[in-house]
Amino acid sequence: MLLSQILAIAIALFMFVHIIWGKHSRAIIALSSGGAMILVLLLTFGRFSAVWEALSVDSFFHFSF
Numbered sequence: 001m002l003l004s005q006i007l008a009i010a011i012a013l014f015m016f017v018h019i020i021w022g023k024h025s026r027a028i029i030a031l032s033s034g035g036a037m038i039l040v041l042l043l044t045f046g047r048f049s050a051v052w053e054a055l056s057v058d059s060f061f062h063f064s065f
Helices: 003-021 026-045 048-055 057-061
Strands: none
């Protein structure tokens, strides 16, 4: 398994356990897990352009199909 896959599974398990535990708001847990996933992408892809393409951020600015 790749490092990014291992980290993604760890973040998903962390999120699941903390949502079930119920000590913190689900929104805070989901936002922090999403931020951690983006950090994993940045650290493992190495190039910002690859992360930009993977997240498909540029599609938000195209208004045609």
